[in-house]
Amino acid sequence: MIELTDLTKRYGKTLAVDRLNLSVAPGEIFGFIGPNGAGKTTTIRMMGGTLSPTAGAVVIDGIDMAARPEEAKRRIGFIPDRPFLYEKLTGMEFMRFSADLYGVGDGTFLQKAEELLRTFGLFDWSHDLIEAYSHGMKQRLVISAALLHNPRVIVVDEPMVGLDPAAIKMVKDILKDLARRGTAVFMSTHTLSVAEDLCDRIGIIHRGALIALGTTRELKRLAQAQQADLEEVFLKLTEEQTLS
Amino acid sequence: MNGVLTLLKPRLWSFLNGNVARDREPRNIKWLLFGGIGFLFWAGIFTVFYRVLRYFQGVEGFGDILAYKLLSMVLITFFALLIFSSIITALSKFYLSRDLVLVHALPVSPAQIFLARWIESTIDSTWMVVVYSLPIFLSYGIVYRGGILFYATILGALLPFCLIGSALSAIAVVLVARFLPAGRIRTVFVFLSLVLFVILLIAFRMMRPEQLTNPDTFASVLLYFRSLETPGSPWLPSTWIYDSLREVLSGNRSGALFHLALLWSGAAALGYLMTWIAGAAYFQGFSKAQTTAERLLPSRQGRGAAGAWLLGFPSGPTRAFAVKEIKTFTRDQTQWPQIFLMIALIVVYLYNFSVLPLDKSPIKTFYLQNLFSFLNMGLAAFVLTALSARFIFPAVSTEGVAFWIVRASPVSIRSFLWVKFWVYFLPLAILAEFLIVATNLLLQVTDLMMILSTATVLLMVPGIVAMGVGLGAAYPDFQSENPAQAVTSFGGLLFMILCAGFIGFIVILETGPVYSVFMASLNGRGLALLQWVWLAISFALVILLCVLAVVLPMRLGERRLKALA
Numbered sequence: 001m002i003e004l005t006d007l008t009k010r011y012g013k014t015l016a017v018d019r020l021n022l023s024v025a026p027g028e029i030f031g032f033i034g035p036n037g038a039g040k041t042t043t044i045r046m047m048g049g050t051l052s053p054t055a056g057a058v059v060i061d062g063i064d065m066a067a068r069p070e071e072a073k074r075r076i077g078f079i080p081d082r083p084f085l086y087e088k089l090t091g092m093e094f095m096r097f098s099a100d101l102y103g104v105g106d107g108t109f110l111q112k113a114e115e116l117l118r119t120f121g122l123f124d125w126s127h128d129l130i131e132a133y134s135h136g137m138k139q140r141l142v143i144s145a146a147l148l149h150n151p152r153v154i155v156v157d158e159p160m161v162g163l164d165p166a167a168i169k170m171v172k173d174i175l176k177d178l179a180r181r182g183t184a185v186f187m188s189t190h191t192l193s194v195a196e197d198l199c200d201r202i203g204i205i206h207r208g209a210l211i212a213l214g215t216t217r218e219l220k221r222l223a224q225a226q227q228a229d230l231e232e233v234f235l236k237l238t239e240e241q242t243l244s
Numbered sequence: 245m246n247g248v249l250t251l252l253k254p255r256l257w258s259f260l261n262g263n264v265a266r267d268r269e270p271r272n273i274k275w276l277l278f279g280g281i282g283f284l285f286w287a288g289i290f291t292v293f294y295r296v297l298r299y300f301q302g303v304e305g306f307g308d309i310l311a312y313k314l315l316s317m318v319l320i321t322f323f324a325l326l327i328f329s330s331i332i333t334a335l336s337k338f339y340l341s342r343d344l345v346l347v348h349a350l351p352v353s354p355a356q357i358f359l360a361r362w363i364e365s366t367i368d369s370t371w372m373v374v375v376y377s378l379p380i381f382l383s384y385g386i387v388y389r390g391g392i393l394f395y396a397t398i399l400g401a402l403l404p405f406c407l408i409g410s411a412l413s414a415i416a417v418v419l420v421a422r423f424l425p426a427g428r429i430r431t432v433f434v435f436l437s438l439v440l441f442v443i444l445l446i447a448f449r450m451m452r453p454e455q456l457t458n459p460d461t462f463a464s465v466l467l468y469f470r471s472l473e474t475p476g477s478p479w480l481p482s483t484w485i486y487d488s489l490r491e492v493l494s495g496n497r498s499g500a501l502f503h504l505a506l507l508w509s510g511a512a513a514l515g516y517l518m519t520w521i522a523g524a525a526y527f528q529g530f531s532k533a534q535t536t537a538e539r540l541l542p543s544r545q546g547r548g549a550a551g552a553w554l555l556g557f558p559s560g561p562t563r564a565f566a567v568k569e570i571k572t573f574t575r576d577q578t579q580w581p582q583i584f585l586m587i588a589l590i591v592v593y594l595y596n597f598s599v600l601p602l603d604k605s606p607i608k609t610f611y612l613q614n615l616f617s618f619l620n621m622g623l624a625a626f627v628l629t630a631l632s633a634r635f636i637f638p639a640v641s642t643e644g645v646a647f648w649i650v651r652a653s654p655v656s657i658r659s660f661l662w663v664k665f666w667v668y669f670l671p672l673a674i675l676a677e678f679l680i681v682a683t684n685l686l687l688q689v690t691d692l693m694m695i696l697s698t699a700t701v702l703l704m705v706p707g708i709v710a711m712g713v714g715l716g717a718a719y720p721d722f723q724s725e726n727p728a729q730a731v732t733s734f735g736g737l738l739f740m741i742l743c744a745g746f747i748g749f750i751v752i753l754e755t756g757p758v759y760s761v762f763m764a765s766l767n768g769r770g771l772a773l774l775q776w777v778w779l780a781i782s783f784a785l786v787i788l789l790c791v792l793a794v795v796l797p798m799r800l801g802e803r804r805l806k807a808l809a
Binding site for chain 2: 048049050051052069070071072073074076078080082084085086088089093096097098099100101102103129
């Protein structure tokens with residue numbers, strides 16, 4: 001469902017992402033972890049079509065992002081790390097705006113939007129301007145809008161930032177449910193417990209390159225730390241790379 | 245005081261870092277361009293004032309009175325400008341800047357924060373007024389042989405003059421922010437602008453400027469002189485600076501010193517009062533500003549009237565962006581005052597046409613009416629350029645940090661830009677035609693001029709809008725706290741220069757052929773073959789230019805916006 005081939009991004013002399021090769025299958029939850037500045041957000045943005053790669057390709061559901069960006073984006077539910085929104089729209093208006101962009105018809109919009117806003121605890125505020133929302137509410141609104149068009153791929157950067165424990169549990173359940181129904185989920189996170197709990201496979205990126213890839217068990221084996229949790233595995237692997 | 249200086253350092257360092265930024269070369273070009281245009285304005289102001297003062301000097305009897313009256317008017321205008329610009333800057337610096345939450349979390353007192361912000365605000369709001377007042381003072385100094393003491397007085401008087409303006413504005417802002425409900429600070433903008441608009445309009449009507457040039461309308465010459473010699477209010481700081489300059493020019497040093505002392509003591513007293521008020525009220529006002537911004541108009545369940553009719557359109561990106569654009573624009577209260585001011589401009593524009601003394605002109609009225617109508621096409625296009633610079637050029641930048649939504653959406657940048665184009669084209673085209681038809685009716689022009697000017701303006705509007713959208717996309721500023729300021733950037737300047745060139749070319753291309761058609765119809769004869777060819781080529785070029793003005797900027801904007809990724 002998601003194919004990254006030799007994906008590279010260079011900012012001047014800085015190599016942010018270095019020939020990244022990855023594939024995520026339908027129904028899989030893929031966790032993307034790495035230290036600060038490793039290239040996670042850059043990769044996520046290239047996948048979401050908000051940043052063009054220097055080289056390589058992003059293919060979503062068989063569609064090349066560079067060749068047919070609109071069609072590729074239509075299949076993605078993109079959730080950035082910071083929920084910057086149009087502050088002068090209400091929550092419901094933002095949902096309608098998203099529905100119009102992603103081709104959700106007027107017939108199904110209202111029912112779907114209300115359902116999502118209720119699920120995310122925003123329905124009572126749906127006619128208030130977004131500028132009055134808290135950070136967590138904005139984050140929940142972005143997630144609601146991203147799910148409105150039943151995307152085949154979810155690309156999410158730090159999904160749990162700013163959410164309260166109840167919302168975190170809700171998002172985890174929703175992502176699991178979406179994966180069960182065949183949606184591919186690609187998520188970057190710093191919350192290693194979330195990655196360990198949620199992801200089928202995990203990729204560790206460090207200084208722009210993928211240094212490890214596999215299930216939690218495979219990563220533990222790679223780090224020769226069978227009894228350790230993901231945090232220790234992560235620290236060990238990234239430390240080894242830093243020293244080498 | 246150390247705390248205040250530390251708080252000012254980020255601003256200073258950011259400014260200095262600007263010179264070592266990666267885009268140093270374009271920055272140098274921008275500085276050169278801005279510097280060049282700024283200097284031209286500066287030199288222009290000097291030339292105009294120098295010539296006017298020289299002329300006044302030659303007028304026996306009351307030339308000096310006129311020169312002093314002019315100085316007094318200039319100083320009052322400067323003071324009003326200082327107050328208005330200081331209020332707007334202070335509101336932003338004290339309560340609306342994004343970094344304030346971080347700054348207030350630092351171990352410094354609110355009084356220190358206030359003082360640091362006030363210094364920044366004073367510099368930001370006064371430097372331009374000071375820079376552009378200097379050529380006026382210089383011309384007075386040269387014409388009236390002011391000498392070194394005159395220039396020293398200016399330097400000594402300008403600083404307290406600016407401090408007084410800035411302190412008065414800061415006191416007003418702090419008091420308003422303390423007593424108005426939180427989140428209503430922006431409402432102050434609306435209120436102030438409305439007041440300004442009403443004052444401007446009433447002042448304009450009461451002045452009857454067309455009669456000011458005609459002393460005959462006064463009961464007697466004595467009355468006319470008296471009206472010119474009326475002293476300003478002794479409570480106005482502009483009167484103190486005026487008196488000190490007048491005294492020094494007439495050689496009365498002690499008088500000048502007295503008025504200078506008035507200025508400085510006034511500034512010191514206001515400074516003390518301001519810090520006292522700020523100490524008592526600033527932090528409370530800031531705390532109030534942190535709560536949710538209330539709207540000027542109450543909330544409505546199922547709101548949507550702003551773009552309800554658009555919901556009848558088939559769903560899709562066009563409707564999405566159009567509805568979003570209209571709603572965010574109409575709900576942004578900071579836009580409203582600008583609209584009021586633009587309406588004031590248009591009212592004044594139309595009023596000017598209604599009072600043109602055509603019948604008193606030695607040139608034939610019929611000829612003059614049509615000449616004005618022709619020139620009015622260019623003037624109306626310039627009015628539209630001003631409107632576009634304020635509302636259309638920043639249209640892409642207003643997406644701000646939410647621009648990721650556009651980038652992540654399944655809509656091409658091209659479609660996004662074209663939606664922006666249509667959203668702004670329709671109202672601007674209607675306004676343009678209203679301006680042209682209204683002024684033509686006031687001028688009672690011929691049918692030919694009516695058709696020509698409405699058609700030409702209709703051709704020019706897409707070009708102006710496309711240049712606004714396209715260049716706004718080519719030079720966006722998504723990080724700005726006030727996207728409307730984008731127009732003061734390099735891109736904004738380029739937009740205005742290109743628009744001026746575009747309008748100028750169209751008018752020039754049409755001048756010759758239109759004159760021959762007009763003269764031919766006036767004399768009751770047909771056009772020669774060569775004139776027909778000339779006419780065809782000119783109008784073909786006009787159409788070509790208008791098409792290029794649409795296509796090229798839109799393409800440039802699309803390319804540059806895509807390249808941002």
